[in-house]
Amino acid sequence: MPKALSRPAAQPILKPNLDAMDHQLIELLKVNARLPLVNIAKALGCARSTAQLRLKALEDAGVITGYTVSVSSTRGPHVIRAMVLISIESRHESTVMRELAKRHEITKLYSVSGRYDLCAMLLTDSTQELDAVIDRIRNVQGVIDTFSTIMLSTKLDRPE
Numbered sequence: 458m459p460k461a462l463s464r465p466a467a468q469p470i471l472k473p474n475l476d477a478m479d480h481q482l483i484e485l486l487k488v489n490a491r492l493p494l495v496n497i498a499k500a501l502g503c504a505r506s507t508a509q510l511r512l513k514a515l516e517d518a519g520v521i522t523g524y525t526v527s528v529s530s531t532r533g534p535h536v537i538r539a540m541v542l543i544s545i546e547s548r549h550e551s552t553v554m555r556e557l558a559k560r561h562e563i564t565k566l567y568s569v570s571g572r573y574d575l576c577a578m579l580l581t582d583s584t585q586e587l588d589a590v591i592d593r594i595r596n597v598q599g600v601i602d603t604f605s606t607i608m609l610s611t612k613l614d615r616p617e
Contacts, residue, residue, distance in 0.1 A: 475520070478503070482511055483521070487615055490524045537581045538608035541591060542573035549599020550574075556597045562590045573604065 475483075478501055485492055485500055498508040515521045545553045557563055557577060565578040577594070581587040584607075591605055 479511060479515060479520075482508065482515070486521070486524075535582070537579075537584055537587050539579045539581070539587055540606050540608065541577045541579060541594060542569070542604040543575040543577060543594060543600060544572065544602040545574045546599045546601060547574075553597055553599045557594065560590065560593070562586070573602075 481501055482497065485497055494505055494508055494512070497512075498505040501508055501511075512521070543553075543557075553575070554566075557566055557575070562579045562581050563577045564580055567576040567578075568574065569576045579587065579590060581590060587605075587607070591603060594600060595603055
């Protein structure tokens with residue numbers, strides 16, 4: 458059985474100093490993670506072996522942590538996407554977070570700065586369902602205020 462890689466807990470993984478070519482390579486993969494190495498090398502203006510070595514170094518250093526697939530929504534073309542900003546009482550933060558995590562309509566939840574404390578990204582099948590979910594969010598103990606907006610269309614969607 459292969460030996461598992463282990464690092465002492467006290468030693469953090471050191472990120473290499475990335476140069477312009479490393480950044481360009483990462484950006485190419487963000488747009489298309491399945492881009493053939495030959496095309497990557499051509500775009501970088503280097504040999505295929507150089508591109509391959511750069512890619513392996515970025516993977517080994519933990520800069521590139523994996524590759525993923527992006528799938529179209531299975532909910533259909535009429536899905537309602539919304540962003541709900543939520544202001545909360547700080548003493549009820551754990552209760553609010555626990556209750557929001559139970560809502561399957563919430564796909565992402567961010568802590569944000571400014572007037573609001575949280576930003577929830579929602580997917581629903583109708584505006585009526587969205588309205589009901591927002592009402593449920595407002596009824597969570599510790600929620601002070603919400604502000605919501607519906608996403609009309611996606612103009613650009615790149616992996617983070």
